[in-house]
Amino acid sequence: MGTVRLAQYSGKYKEQLSRFHLPEQQLEFTSMPLEKIKNPHISNNTAHVLILENEDPVGYFALEDGEKLHKYSENDQARLLTSFSIDSGQQGKGLAKKGLRLLPAFVRDHLPGVDEVVLGVNKRNEAAIGLYLKTGFVDEGEIYVGPKGPQHVLHLRI
Template sequence: MHLERYSDLYESQIKHYQLTKEQLQFTGTPVESVLVSKDDEDYYPILVLDDEELVGYFVLHKREGVAPYSNNQKALLLRTFSTDYRHQGKGYAKQSLLVLPTFVKIHFPEINEIVLAVNVKNGAAQNLYLKCGFNDEGVRKMGSHGELIIMNLDLEESNAIK
């Protein structure tokens, strides 16, 4: 399993990526976010690949993406995080979050923090983020689909993640 920035080479797999109605309550589709990335130079679609098969997807968003959740100019927002439902339960989400700090340090060396917003109703995702080293410091925001918990991962301390 590895992470890779999106390229048109994976366009067909993006179009066939499958999410359940339950997943769509909390995340957007890769097709939608790839379109957004074409107009926003700070919006980076990231693929979770296993033997070149797309099993998961997320976006790393700089500047304006982070602004509603953090004042840190050196932070990235993790958004639209999902696992193709045909690959759920295989550990890909956890694996991708555990290799994310190294990926960010290589591809975005100026970044020192990853921030995310998770819906208060999405307990499974909250637990996963906590297990993977993200911190809940009690910050809450209202989002379009309800209250959000703002979590962060300090990349300068992430070497301690197991």
């Protein structure tokens, strides 16, 4: 396994991300990286974050603020983690866990003033729930009922 780090998205990764693939059953819970990056309906302050292995993008997630965040948290200093995914050819290698463990340092370095990351994870997505809990997120018993059913709201204090 190579070096894993987090980096903000830039156009130099566009070509590689255009080859990103997710199985159909995972698309129920997430979205493709370039679709999210190009989405005009998300905040301009959204941080688009890549999980890089040896400088190749193997994963993606967004850290959003604004209206969507406030469905999950009252904390104006929080960011909402959305659209987390690992390219299908890279799954099962521990890259998601490594990337999420780098999240607190990334937030401290790139998003000054942010003191928490929150997320909603569908109750049916047991693999994702386990991953988030193993990487420091805490389930404080909150449920958000979203368009695809009930979600656990998980918190990571920075």
